[in-house]
Amino acid sequence: MPTSAPSPKLSTPLEQGGAPTHALGDVTASDSTLRRFLHGLPGVDPVGLEARAASLGTRSIKTTAKAYAIDLAISMVDLTTLEGADTPGKVRALGAKAVLPDPTDRTAPTTAAVCVYPDMVAVAKEAVAGSGVKVASVATAFPAGRAALPVKLADVRDAVAAGADEIDMVIDRGAFLAGRYLKVYDEIVAVKEASGAARLKVIFETGELSTYDNIRRASWLGMLAGADFIKTSTGKVAVNATPANTLLMLEAVRDFRAQTGVQVGVKPAGGIRTTKDAIKFLVVVNETAGEDWLDNHWFRFGASSLLNDLLMQRQKLATGRYSGPDYVTVD
Amino acid sequence: MSAAEKSEQQRLSVFKTYKLYVGGKFPRSESGRVYEVTDSKGKWLANAPQSSRKDARDAVVAARKAFGGWSGATAYNRGQILYRVAEMLEGRKEQFVREVADAEGLSKAKAAAVVDAAIDRWVWYAGWTDKIAQVVGGGNPVAGPFFNLSSPEPTGVVTVLAPQESSFLGLVSVIAPVIATGNTVIVIASEKSPLPALSLGEVLATSDVPGGVVNILSGRTSEIAAPLAAHQDVNAIDLAGADDVLAKELEIAAADNLKRVLRPQPVDYARTPGTERLTAFLETKTVWHPTGSLGASGSSY
Numbered sequence: 001m002p003t004s005a006p007s008p009k010l011s012t013p014l015e016q017g018g019a020p021t022h023a024l025g026d027v028t029a030s031d032s033t034l035r036r037f038l039h040g041l042p043g044v045d046p047v048g049l050e051a052r053a054a055s056l057g058t059r060s061i062k063t064t065a066k067a068y069a070i071d072l073a074i075s076m077v078d079l080t081t082l083e084g085a086d087t088p089g090k091v092r093a094l095g096a097k098a099v100l101p102d103p104t105d106r107t108a109p110t111t112a113a114v115c116v117y118p119d120m121v122a123v124a125k126e127a128v129a130g131s132g133v134k135v136a137s138v139a140t141a142f143p144a145g146r147a148a149l150p151v152k153l154a155d156v157r158d159a160v161a162a163g164a165d166e167i168d169m170v171i172d173r174g175a176f177l178a179g180r181y182l183k184v185y186d187e188i189v190a191v192k193e194a195s196g197a198a199r200l201k202v203i204f205e206t207g208e209l210s211t212y213d214n215i216r217r218a219s220w221l222g223m224l225a226g227a228d229f230i231k232t233s234t235g236k237v238a239v240n241a242t243p244a245n246t247l248l249m250l251e252a253v254r255d256f257r258a259q260t261g262v263q264v265g266v267k268p269a270g271g272i273r274t275t276k277d278a279i280k281f282l283v284v285v286n287e288t289a290g291e292d293w294l295d296n297h298w299f300r301f302g303a304s305s306l307l308n309d310l311l312m313q314r315q316k317l318a319t320g321r322y323s324g325p326d327y328v329t330v331d
Numbered sequence: 332m333s334a335a336e337k338s339e340q341q342r343l344s345v346f347k348t349y350k351l352y353v354g355g356k357f358p359r360s361e362s363g364r365v366y367e368v369t370d371s372k373g374k375w376l377a378n379a380p381q382s383s384r385k386d387a388r389d390a391v392v393a394a395r396k397a398f399g400g401w402s403g404a405t406a407y408n409r410g411q412i413l414y415r416v417a418e419m420l421e422g423r424k425e426q427f428v429r430e431v432a433d434a435e436g437l438s439k440a441k442a443a444a445v446v447d448a449a450i451d452r453w454v455w456y457a458g459w460t461d462k463i464a465q466v467v468g469g470g471n472p473v474a475g476p477f478f479n480l481s482s483p484e485p486t487g488v489v490t491v492l493a494p495q496e497s498s499f500l501g502l503v504s505v506i507a508p509v510i511a512t513g514n515t516v517i518v519i520a521s522e523k524s525p526l527p528a529l530s531l532g533e534v535l536a537t538s539d540v541p542g543g544v545v546n547i548l549s550g551r552t553s554e555i556a557a558p559l560a561a562h563q564d565v566n567a568i569d570l571a572g573a574d575d576v577l578a579k580e581l582e583i584a585a586a587d588n589l590k591r592v593l594r595p596q597p598v599d600y601a602r603t604p605g606t607e608r609l610t611a612f613l614e615t616k617t618v619w620h621p622t623g624s625l626g627a628s629g630s631s632y
Contacts, residue, residue, distance in 0.1 A: 321563055
């Protein structure tokens with residue numbers, strides 16, 4: 001844990017060239033120094049990691065604590081629709097839901113953001129105008145990331161020009177797995193620069209990284225390159241966010257802040273569908289990174305169906321009756 | 332004494348762990364509780380799971396999940412499956428005769444008659460699945476160039492409080508009509524004698540009845556029924572096994588989301604039931620269909 005906790009509102013200072021400056025600035029000087037640094041990170045004990053994540057999932061969160069957790073989780077949702085079949089109408093409906101998740105209960109908080117494809121950013125922006133809900137856009141040839149850098153950057157600039165407040169980029173997993181860390185690093189730096197004022201979330205697609213060691217390396221690589229958020233997955237592969245890989249990434253952001261004073265957010269995405277799951281993740285956040293991350297500026301859930309379950313649980317707490325899917329919107 | 336007889340005497344009997352039947356699986360109660368079930372003379376028979384409201388909630392989720400497939404299955408297919416239940420019961424008759432005799436204090440002959448009647452009841456309702464639409468639906472005469480058709484549709488997820496006294500025939504008589512028309516059901520077994528109901532779950536699991544169509548809970552009727560009556564995702568409730576006080580409470584709770592309520596009434600389960608329970612959980616959908624203008628050249632189709 002950090003000895004002197006820096007202010008949580010610190011963001012990465014950028015040099016003119018785009019590369020971030022911090023205590024670890026020199027490790028990115030060349031491919032070999034970066035490799036030495038990433039491979040020098042302590043190895044992950046998978047059994048211990050999973051056991052720790054599982055044991056944190058057994059906490060019982062009830063009554064007022066549960067009510068707090070549900071509202072916090074709602075406020076952390078990046079309400080997502082990333083389908084080929086997305087229409088402007090669907091995006092507008094999603095925007096309306098993000099602004100007013102439960103039309104029968106105006107005390108429910110708004111979600112953090114809506115997350116859409118770049119061509120839907122303008123529509124989404126209009127739908128959430130004036131509500132404080134952010135618009136996040138995936139970019140860089142999401143979800144595969146298999147495109148040339150200029151194409152990826154054009155994708156990013158488009159999204160930013162359309163008004164995106166946040167950019168969710170995917171890393172080049174092929175390059176990462178081939179050990180070409182500097183290429184991945186340079187790409188993130190370039191995308192960060194192209195994003196301008198928009199906050200950058202870097203998606204690792206943990207389900208494709210094979211090992212926990214790789215997830216730890218990717219986390220550090222992303223943070224070194226100036227990510228504002230590190231994100232588990234696209235939601236498009238078989239294995240998405242799990243408590244274990246999120247725990248691992250939370251350890252990374254905690255250690256990164258301790259070493260550099262820079263706080264980075266975490267976003268698990270995909271596969272989180274129930275309130276119970278969401279609360280488990282919040283316990284993991286609190287116990288790993290600490291209270292500073294219990295805020296939608298620093299922690300998000302990438303999800304779509306999760307919100308309905310959170311709302312049903314919220315209605316149950318408010319009325320004492322179990323709610324049902326007839327009382328939330330179908331999206 | 333021969334060696335064979337000796338080993339027969341020394342053998343420890345294997346007690347059966349009765350479990351709930353939810354979503355096609357046999358879970359213990361989420362609460363981990365059990366309660367003692369005795370026969371009509373007070374002799375201990377077995378421990379039955381004592382369900383909590385969370386078991387009820389899980390059962391609703393399972394029943395809702397199963398509703399699409401079951402209500403969408405053809406009536407003919409549902410009839411086949413209900414008949415299959417009768418076939419499976421026939422093969423396990425002895426077990427049910429024993430359990431019913433213990434539960435209700437009947438002689439073996441009388442218990443056998445009850446089980447036979449229950450098996451026949453499945454067959455009877457199996458026959459109704461593809462006939463009820465003709466009885467309560469059909470074309471309506473209207474004054475205009477329209478077809479007007481009414482067809483019965485299942486209500487949805489139905490909670491049934493099984494009769495407290497008739498632990499098996501009564502149980503079958505309240506479950507079968509509900510699922511015959513395409514509803515899915517959460518049944519709260521007789522509180523005093525839940526064992527035949529819990530064993531019925533094992534029969535249903537091997538009868539091609541999709542998991543979640545029938546969910547069987549045992550425990551304190553009032554404890555499990557209250558959250559189910561208030562549950563927003565339950566569409567109807569059959570109060571057959573509730574006493575007057577409980578029935579009133581549950582009906583008030585059920586009013587919140589306009590559940591269909593079937594009030595408790597005196598029923599002789601030994602008699603042929605009629606279609607009342609079949610139609611209690613049906614809704615009528617009526618559609619108008621234009622026949623087209625009938626001009627000089629005939630139909631415009």
